[in-house]
Amino acid sequence: MITTEKVVTPEQLREVFRVRVEVFVEEQGVAAEAEIDEYENSSIHVLALSNGASAGAGRIRVVEETAKLERICVLKPFRTSGTGKAIMIKLEEIAKEMGLKKAKLHAQTQAAGFYEKLGYVSDSDVFLEEGIPHIRMIKALGHV
Template sequence: MHLKWIKGSEDFSDAYDVRKNVFVLEQSIDESLELDEYDAISLHLVVYNNRTPVATGRVFGYSDSFVIGRICVLKEYRSMHLGTLLMEKLIEKAISMRAKEVHLSSQLYATGFYSKFGFEEYGNTYLDAGIEHISMVRKVN
């Protein structure tokens, strides 16, 4: 396994391929909702098995508040703790860019995973692409 950071939408196809497989094909999210304005300003992290992209996530921020999102791992690689690797590296990147807090939008079933990294739920649940989500935040000391 090796990691690659991609800035903005340049050479974005590997990150998008993983997202399309997980969110569009597996979770049946409308493909028109998968790309957004934040892709162009994000740092995308892609995990490769040899030359095959198998996991991805992104981070972007304004001032000292950052957002992690689009965390996904291809189904056949989920037992390899790649989600944990992604989260650790994305949090490290946000902190290195002077984040005071890091936010994310979690599908309800995944809140336990994110809480292991110090994220806490806030606000009410809401629908995003037809799936229940809740906002979470991690304060950086």
């Protein structure tokens, strides 16, 4: 069973960082110093669990009155299990609770189809972030 929780303890935050380093740094080759950034303390983090084991993570920041969803990742064994969708639902829930009307994210192009299924639409050309092709996507958020 997949559950998601808003990170409130230092232990949970360490686990979020461990998951992100495994996916982005070890698997995708993003520089470690680029992965953990200056926005960690001003972001709200989410940890996804599968039967109590860490499965994925994501974070939300408010940028120009918009929910910017970032660092969304799922560990290999949990991909295609609904973990990514659960993370997105939780992040959007938090954004709505904050009164935000729109969400945006920088999707790796290989994951754009996943976000499209969740109602996101592309509004940019392809660009590189940490050497990986991305596209900006947006979605209007409904009411809580």
